[in-house]
Amino acid sequence: MPLLSQEIATQVREYLADLTSPVRLVMFTQEFECEFCAETRQLVEEVAQLSDQVSAEIYNFVTDRQKADELGIDKIPAIAVLGAQDYGVRFYGIPAGYEFSSLIQAIRTVSAGWPELLSPEGVRRVSQITSPVHIQVFVTPTCPYCPQAVVLAHQMAVASPMVRADMVEATEFPHLALKYQVMGVPRTVINEKIHIEGAAPESMVLAKLEEALAGSKA
Amino acid sequence: MFEFKLTAPGQGSAPSGAEEQLYDLIVLGGGPAGLTAAIYAGRARLKTLVLTGYLPGGQPANTDVVENFPAFPDGVSGPELAQRLQQHAQRFGARLELDEAVGVDFSARPFVIRTPKATYQGKTVIIAAGAVPRRLGVSGEERFFGRGVSSCATCGGFFYRDKEVVVVGGGDSALAEGLFLTRFARLVTIIHRRDELRATKIYRERALAHPKIRFLLSTVVEEILGDQTVSGVRVRNVKTGQVSTIQADGVFVYVGMQPQTELFAGQLALDAQGYIISDRRQRTSVPGVFVAGDVQDPLYRQIVVAAGTGAIAAMEAEKFLGEYPDVSV
Numbered sequence: 001m002p003l004l005s006q007e008i009a010t011q012v013r014e015y016l017a018d019l020t021s022p023v024r025l026v027m028f029t030q031e032f033e034c035e036f037c038a039e040t041r042q043l044v045e046e047v048a049q050l051s052d053q054v055s056a057e058i059y060n061f062v063t064d065r066q067k068a069d070e071l072g073i074d075k076i077p078a079i080a081v082l083g084a085q086d087y088g089v090r091f092y093g094i095p096a097g098y099e100f101s102s103l104i105q106a107i108r109t110v111s112a113g114w115p116e117l118l119s120p121e122g123v124r125r126v127s128q129i130t131s132p133v134h135i136q137v138f139v140t141p142t143c144p145y146c147p148q149a150v151v152l153a154h155q156m157a158v159a160s161p162m163v164r165a166d167m168v169e170a171t172e173f174p175h176l177a178l179k180y181q182v183m184g185v186p187r188t189v190i191n192e193k194i195h196i197e198g199a200a201p202e203s204m205v206l207a208k209l210e211e212a213l214a215g216s217k218a
Numbered sequence: 219m220f221e222f223k224l225t226a227p228g229q230g231s232a233p234s235g236a237e238e239q240l241y242d243l244i245v246l247g248g249g250p251a252g253l254t255a256a257i258y259a260g261r262a263r264l265k266t267l268v269l270t271g272y273l274p275g276g277q278p279a280n281t282d283v284v285e286n287f288p289a290f291p292d293g294v295s296g297p298e299l300a301q302r303l304q305q306h307a308q309r310f311g312a313r314l315e316l317d318e319a320v321g322v323d324f325s326a327r328p329f330v331i332r333t334p335k336a337t338y339q340g341k342t343v344i345i346a347a348g349a350v351p352r353r354l355g356v357s358g359e360e361r362f363f364g365r366g367v368s369s370c371a372t373c374g375g376f377f378y379r380d381k382e383v384v385v386v387g388g389g390d391s392a393l394a395e396g397l398f399l400t401r402f403a404r405l406v407t408i409i410h411r412r413d414e415l416r417a418t419k420i421y422r423e424r425a426l427a428h429p430k431i432r433f434l435l436s437t438v439v440e441e442i443l444g445d446q447t448v449s450g451v452r453v454r455n456v457k458t459g460q461v462s463t464i465q466a467d468g469v470f471v472y473v474g475m476q477p478q479t480e481l482f483a484g485q486l487a488l489d490a491q492g493y494i495i496s497d498r499r500q501r502t503s504v505p506g507v508f509v510a511g512d513v514q515d516p517l518y519r520q521i522v523v524a525a526g527t528g529a530i531a532a533m534e535a536e537k538f539l540g541e542y543p544d545v546s547v
Contacts, residue, residue, distance in 0.1 A: 004222055011224050039220060100222040144301065145273065147225070148316060171376070178377060181365045184273075184280075195364075198272030199316050203334045 003039060004046050012104055016051040019111040023054050026080040028061045028073050036094040036172060040077035043094065047103070054107060072164070075173060079103070083110035088157040093169025097141025102150040102167060115155040122202050126159040131213060135165040138177060138187045145199040149186035152205055241267045243535050244331050244340030245312075246319050249276015250521045251511025252346035253303040254528030255535075260310025262536040267338060268307060269331070271318045275300030276348055277512070278521060280370045282398045287521050296372070299521070324485045324504045342506045342535040345482065345494060346528060349475035349512040349519070354386060358442030359471075366448030367469045371395035378403045378468045384451055386439055387472035388412060393421035395470055400430040407464055409434045409453060434464070442469055477513045491516060500531040506542075508534055 004012070027044045029037040041058055048056035059067050061076045071080045072090075079091040081103075089110055095103040109115060115123060135153040139146035153165035170177040170185060180189050188196040188205065194212040196205060243259045245252045248270025259266040278284060281296030290299075304314060321332035328339040351369035353359055359367055371385075375398060383403045385396040388410030394417075396406050408425065413436045415422050425431050434453065441452040443463065450465045477493045479486075487495045487503035493516050494509045496502050502509050508531035511524035 003220060008222050008224055015224070043222075094220070096220040096222060098223050098225065101225045104224060141220070142297070144225075145316065174377070182377075184370060197364075200272050201317060201334050 002046055003043050008100075009046070009050060012047065013050045015104060016054065016107060019051055019053040019108065021053065021084060021111045021113065023107050023111045024057055024082040025054065025107075026057045026059065026067075026071065026082055028059050028064075028068055028076045028078040030061045030076060031063075034076055037077040039096075040079065040094045043096075044079060047107070051107075053111060077172075081106045081110045084113050087113075088161075088164025089154045090164070090166040092166055093172035094141070095167065095169075098144050098147050099139055099141055099150065099167060099169070102147045102154070105147070105151050106154050109155060109158050113158070115159040117151060118155045118159055119202060122156075122206060123159050125206050125210070126156050126163065129160050129162045129209075129213065131162060132191075133160075133163045133209060133213065134191055135163065135209075136168050136176075136180070136189045137166065138168050138170045138180065138182045138185055138189070140170055140185050143185045146186040148199040149188055149196075152202060153188065156205075156209070239336065240328060240339045241265050241341070242539055243267070243342045243344065243532070244269065244329070244338055245344045245346055246322075246331070247271070247276070247346035247348055247511065247513070248274035248304070248314065249300075249346060249348050249511060249524065250278060250303060251348070251513075251524035251528035251531075252276070252344065253307045254525040255344045255346060255510055255532040256307035256312035256314075257303075257310055258529050258532035259535065260307065260312045262532065263311075264532075264536060264539065266312040267340070268312055268314045269317045269319055269333060269338075270304075270314055272316055274304065274314070274316060276524075278303075280372050282372050282394075284521060319481060322481055322485065324482075324507055327506075329506065342508065342538055344500075344528070344531045344535060345486075345502070345507065345509045345513055346511045346524075346531075347478040347481075347513045349477045351471060352474045352476045354439060354471050354473060356439055356441055358444065358448075362442055362444060362448050362469070366444065366467065367442055367471065369471050371398050371470050375399050375402050380404050381467035382407070382465055383468040383470060384409060384439075384464060384466040385470045385472065386410075387474075388415040388417060388435075389472065389474075390417045390421055392472035393417040393425045395472060396431055397421070397424055397428065399470065400428055403430065403468075406431045407434060407466070408432070409437050409439055409451070409464075411438045411456060412436065413457075439469075475512060475519065477516075479513060489516075499534050500527055501534060506535075506538055508532075508538075 025044045044056045048054045081089040137150045137153050150167045157163045157165035190212040242264035243266045245268040256268045278296035279300040283293045285293040317333040323330040328341045331338045379402045382405045385408045396408050399406050436457045437453050439451045443450045454461045494514045496509045500508045510527040510531040
């Protein structure tokens, strides 16, 4: 029984039809699959069927520990979206509901190797970053505004080798939701300390990102 | 069990060109008042822009179930109602932007609205910016806000499974959200400063009968306690003066609303509580600027009333444009 309806599969196929460079969806699960691990694995395999440029690789979080460490994967289910290089684009928890759009957009952006949805000003400012930035965007699958925050974070990851960006599905990682005081979604956490509520515009996220970096130097 | 949705990423279609930025009507606010105004304006063929803010949908988007919106005999989920309103506004051509005004100039014609993304011009404006929950103003509230103190049970309720929570307030919102929290929390203590609840009878009956809810009446919260997170509240009985501590992992505050009008102070007439003053035709002190919803309503604060005033404001904006076709030139 496929997860994706015929209708959605057709849309995805069309949306991914013009990809020119390969994308690897590297998925981590384990032998006794975690909650939604099986569904996430199936989703990755189904999406890979919809484009010649997209492939799925499934790893075991326990026995393929080295691979997980290499990609900085620390929880499952996890998807690393890899292109010509590893841009730091990750999904933790199943990208279902509205977040499915974020996954498909990430595939497009990683394939292009270019943050097509960032403004030229945004690209300029993000590419000037010289110290590491970790963006975590907490979401739920039923939140219609969350993909905007996730897509923006992933765009920034593609724009700079210093930036990595995770989607984190809050209900699958309640300990992280608690740790980062997620009381509503989307909530974006930059370098553990700066928080943004809601689907904020690019200029505001850029300002917060620069604030986080200024704070870490002080 | 999973649904998969594919939508355009909508990274702000940052339009360029001054002409595209000129609208017949700019609606500030994406709740029931603003979106109903957009439905009416769209049908009147006005070129309409709605700046919804970053968490659109208005208060219904944070409401579990809406039971009193007409034509929904079984109730409707707040987020679903918000979603339907947005689809309805878009169906008649309104453009919705996840953007928020940071500056307005009502002395210019057309009016100027600045956001972090762009500067827009509107021949008319409808302010439907809504109201936000009022704070208690006690020690510890600011420090723990978003970390155990909240005004949104549907946002945070999930994180209080098997915990004890306190709800402050005695109106419909306090009781409705208290009832919602019983799905997660082990114990919900509703603290109200008066000896009678203000809430409508249907909520009073349900809350009083609920085994997980207890009431502390004639009691005020004096401080929110905790170290890293909230551990409880210090309360005082206003009749006996007795002070005690209530253990709680979360505190939900529902003590009335504050209209979001800071941006308009000095440009529009506001009343003593900050609500925008308008007449029965939803006209403000500036001709061409109309107002709808909770930002002008200290009394009723109902979705259906907000929608009604949104409809009036849009019809008046259309009329205004008919009377002054040269308003922008």
